[in-house]
Amino acid sequence: KILLAHGAHREGKRTDAVMEKWRGYGLGQFIHWGLYAIPGGEWNGKQYNGAAEWIRSWNGIPNATYDSLIYKFNPTAFDATAWAKSAKQMGARYVTFTTKHHDGFCMWPSKYSKYTVAASPYKKDIVKAVVDAYDKEGIDVILYFSVMDWSHPDWRYEIKTKEDSVAFERFKKFTRNQLIELLTNYPKAKGLWFDGTWDKSWVKQAAFADDLETEMRKLRPGLIIGSRFRADENGKRHFDSNGVLMGDYEQGWERKIPNKIEEVHGNDWDCVMTVPENQWGYNKAWNGHIKSANELLEMTAKCVSLGGNFVLNFGPQGDGAIRQEELNLATKIGDWMKLNQEAIYNCGYAGYEKQDWGYFTKKTGSDQVYMVVFNVPVSGALRLKMPAKTKISKAYMLADREEKILPEEINSNEYFLKLKKKDHQEPFVIVLETGKNA
Numbered sequence: 468k469i470l471l472a473h474g475a476h477r478e479g480k481r482t483d484a485v486m487e488k489w490r491g492y493g494l495g496q497f498i499h500w501g502l503y504a505i506p507g508g509e510w511n512g513k514q515y516n517g518a519a520e521w522i523r524s525w526n527g528i529p530n531a532t533y534d535s536l537i538y539k540f541n542p543t544a545f546d547a548t549a550w551a552k553s554a555k556q557m558g559a560r561y562v563t564f565t566t567k568h569h570d571g572f573c574m575w576p577s578k579y580s581k582y583t584v585a586a587s588p589y590k591k592d593i594v595k596a597v598v599d600a601y602d603k604e605g606i607d608v609i610l611y612f613s614v615m616d617w618s619h620p621d622w623r624y625e626i627k628t629k630e631d632s633v634a635f636e637r638f639k640k641f642t643r644n645q646l647i648e649l650l651t652n653y654p655k656a657k658g659l660w661f662d663g664t665w666d667k668s669w670v671k672q673a674a675f676a677d678d679l680e681t682e683m684r685k686l687r688p689g690l691i692i693g694s695r696f697r698a699d700e701n702g703k704r705h706f707d708s709n710g711v712l713m714g715d716y717e718q719g720w721e722r723k724i725p726n727k728i729e730e731v732h733g734n735d736w737d738c739v740m741t742v743p744e745n746q747w748g749y750n751k752a753w754n755g756h757i758k759s760a761n762e763l764l765e766m767t768a769k770c771v772s773l774g775g776n777f778v779l780n781f782g783p784q785g786d787g788a789i790r791q792e793e794l795n796l797a798t799k800i801g802d803w804m805k806l807n808q809e810a811i812y813n814c815g816y817a818g819y820e821k822q823d824w825g826y827f828t829k830k831t832g833s834d835q836v837y838m839v840v841f842n843v844p845v846s847g848a849l850r851l852k853m854p855a856k857t858k859i860s861k862a863y864m865l866a867d868r869e870e871k872i873l874p875e876e877i878n879s880n881e882y883f884l885k886l887k888k889k890d891h892q893e894p895f896v897i898v899l900e901t902g903k904n905a
């Protein structure tokens with residue numbers, strides 16, 4: 468093992484109650500909202516071909532012109548309670564909200580910056596409104612924070628000169644001040660979701676970032692911080708030089724999902740996912756491949772079946788309203804979750820062999836196993852392979868417990884489950900009651 472002063476401080480999963488709850492969330496919501504929602508991926512009638520929340524980096528817009536959007540920020544349709552109720556209906560159990568994205572605009576009245584909601588026509592504290600509204604709905608809040616801050620004069624991508632170094636020291640103090648401010652102003656927040664930590668300037672700050680993480684955890688015991696916050700002294704990110712996860716869960720699953728359990732290395736993790744292929748902030752153009760509710764439900768089940776959580780992103784418009792297409796998805800997902808949430812919440816990896824019909828999930832701390840079915844063969848029967856000596860004593864539809872399914876044993880641990888209905892237009896869950904040699 469390599470001796471590290473700033474590597475991971477813990478090996479293996481956290482076992483405290485806060486993290487146990489995080490582990491069982493199953494489904495979450497991400498919200499990307501800021502000044503970038505005003506242009507919505509378009510400027511002077513020209514479509515920006517990147518992610519809408521990155522439009523400030525487009526050389527088609529002078530930085531000062533983008534930053535003057537602050538004077539247009541007055542989201543008259545913003546209603547945090549409506550957002551929180553929509554998230555509750557969808558079945559989200561946590562929300563990750565952008566306090567400051569790469570453009571540096573603060574959605575809270577930070578006393579360390581002039582580039583905040585306080586200086587906009589809207590004036591009010593949006594982070595507070597979101598934290599309070601979601602907390603009231605019983606949805607835990609995680610605060611997204613981008614270390615990279617394009618608008619700050621002391622931000623550097625790389626430290627090349629003495630001047631860079633002096634400036635970046637000021638930037639580090641500014642970053643620490645804002646993070647302590649967020650934890651102090653919004654004590655209900657359960658965690659911090661860091662982004663914008665990949666540039667050389669920050670990767671070189673192993674000692675500073677390590678001390679800052681320690682300070683934040685001391686200020687807020689139980690705080691949840693992912694693997695993206697800091698690098699070790701060798702510049703290793705997410706996993707330190709000994710291959711040990713940095714932080715409390717793996718944060719690398721951005722717009723991608725693992726395919727097998729080995730890929731998650733026994734760690735906690737969540738996947739954050741966009742509805743369009745790669746748009747986090749609001750984009751006027753709702754085009755390219757837009758994921759359907761069934762696709763998103765499959766992603767949710769796949770994540771839970773591999774011990775993770777699925778976090779679906781919403782990009783509210785510049786006026787604060789969530790676009791109807793996203794509200795419709797939330798409703799469809801919520802309707803399914805109402806009937807089937809038992810197979811998602813507080814569930815994880817069952818340890819069974821993956822099969823074509825869909826995903827196994829298992830209730831944490833129990834033997835209860837679920838089949839979340841996405842693919843019914845033309846035969847209308849599901850071939851089910853169980854671990855050796857694991858018998859099925861009972862099988863029934865979760866959404867209608869009276870609908871029993873008679874498992875026909877075809878081998879010592881292989882069954883045919885004949886379904887009453889063949890053509891399913893959405894996924895369904897079969898509850899399996901098993902028992903060793905039942």
Ligand SMILES: C[C@@H]1N[C@@H](C#Cc2ccccc2)[C@H](O)[C@@H]1O
Nearest residue numbers: 499518520521568662721739747
């Ligand atoms: C959670 C997501 N992370 C941000 C990013 C990025 C990014 C940066 C460099 C290369 C590819 C992707 C996106 O803007 C969004 O906030």
